[in-house]
Amino acid sequence: MGFTRVDGVLHAEQCSLDDLAQKFSTPLYVYSKATLQQNYLDLDQAFDFIDHQICFAVKSNSNLAVLRVLAKLGSGFDIVTGGELARxxxxxxxxSKIVFSGLGKTEADITKALEVGIACFNVESYAELDRIEKVAARLGQQAPISLRVNPDVDAKTHPYISTGLKENKFGIPSDVVFETYQYAATLPHLDIIGIDCHIGSQLTETQPFEDALDRVIQMIEHLKGLGIQLKHIDIGGGLGVRYQDETPPSFSEYANSMRPALEKLGLKVYMEPGRSISALAGVLLTQVDLLKPTNHRNFAIVDAAMNDMIRPSLYEAWMDIQSVNHNTQVESKSWDIVGAICETGDFLGKQRELALTAGDYLAVMGAGAYGFVMSSNYNSRGRAAEIMVDGEQAHVIRERETIESLWENEHLLPEG
Structure with missing residues (x-):
């Protein structure tokens, strides 16, 4: 399953990544169907002690084929835009297994979501409550809602992906949760069914999850005293994966850390995993174009760049980079793996010990989450193709963008 070496060559399931790179060219995203499936099933099994619904975070990987694989396993989806709903x-x-999160749902988004019958809106402000009420009234419906609460818990992760502190833009601040629920209860076209909490991403300890859960359960108990009975709790997502030397909890350890509290609470549990299901199910393949050794640093210029994978530049994220086929013709050196974009921040990894020659293929591991979805056309670069491997078969699930396609929606001014 997943990515292993066969006779020294890195494979995705039974497909050689060397062969895939040559056949489909690079940069190339490659996903393992078996890994996606197994990760989902392992998480599902870990929570079999309670009624639950996994809602895969579409923002982590929104390719239709990826979503389809998970949907066929029974997955629901956590969305944040109307575009993700359409996907x-x-x-x-x-x-009916979709939860709609996010700060800026438009009236059009809300209308479509109500028309198709989603499970719940996760609401983040008074203004959003009013907007959903307005749309639901126009449609003659009751909109199912939960409030996303901000428990002010430190997730101990990168500040750009921390979402549960009081200085973050997300959620209802803990000091106004109860009055916000009471206000929602006065709106006749809202059906209050849950409470939601998401404190951040790439968490490698269970304690922040437990702390957040304890605070949310206290809120639930207080809400009962106000006459507000909830049907579900949404524990969010955020469980980390191993990119380098992290030791994140397993799915079973994650579930067991919250099991006593959840069993005692007795509500249905929603969860919104993304990275923990898709990250290690994907790699980004790239080819070494030029080598530029200097007296200070050795630069390997590859055909992928920050527009293809922005995590290292944006988050200073460390991602494992491996040679697809070990090069025995040269000695290893410390290389900075960089792209050709005109930015100093354009790098995939720094000071990596690799034996390289021009033409070698490299695999950026753990690229199945927040990879292609965050890619762009900066420097007028076409976005990469995406491949799904299923055993011995490799399927194109997104065509490579052509240069001409980059300006097909642009128009010149009239001459004269």
């Missing part, structure tokens, strides 16, 4: 529906996702 889930196009992939055959069940709308």
């Amino acid at each position: 889930v529906l196009a992939a055959g996702g069940d709308p």
Whole structure:
């Protein structure tokens, strides 16, 4: 399953990454169907002690084929835009298993979500409550809602992906949670069914999850005293994966850390994993174009760049970079793996010990989450193709963008 070496060559399931790179060219995203499936099933099994619904975070990987694989296993989806809603529906996702998060849902987004019958809106402000009420009233419906609460818990992760502190833009601040629920209860077209909490991403300890859960359960108990009975708790996502030397909890350790509290609470549990399901199910293949050794640093210029994988530049994220086929013709050196974009921040990894020659293929591991979805056309670069491997078969699930396609929606001014 996943990515292993066969006779020294890195494979995705039974497909050689060397062969895939030559056949489909690079940069190239490659996903393992078996890994996606197994990760989902392992998480599902870990929570079999309670009624639950996994809602895969579409923002982590929104390719239709990826969504379809998960939908067929019974996955729901966590979305944050109308575009993601449309993607889930196009992939055959069940709308009754969709939770709609995000700060800026438009009236059009809300209308479509109500028309298809999503499970719940995770609401983050008074203004959003009013907007959903307005749309639901116009449609003559009751909109199912939960409030995303901000428990002010330190997730101990990168500040750009921390979402549960009081200085973050997300959620209802803990000091106004109860009055916000009471206000929501006065709106006749809202059906209050849950409470939601998401404190951050790439968490490698269970304690922040436990602390957040304890605070949310206290809120639930207080809400009962106000006459507000909830049907579910959404524990969010954020469980980390191993990119370098992290030791994140397993799915079973994660579930067991919260099991006593969840069993005692007795509500249905929603969760919104993304990275923990898709990250290690994907790699980004790139080819070494030029080698530029200097007296201070050795630079390996590759055909992938920050527009293809922005995590190292944006988050200073460390991602494992491996040679697809070990090069025995040269000695290893310390290389900075950089792209050709005109930015000093354009790098995939720094000071990596690798034996390289021009033409070698490299694999950026753990690229199945927040990889292609965050890619761009900066420097007028076409975005990469995406491949899904299923055993011995490799399927194109997104065509490579052509240069001409980059300006097909642009127009010159009239002459004269």
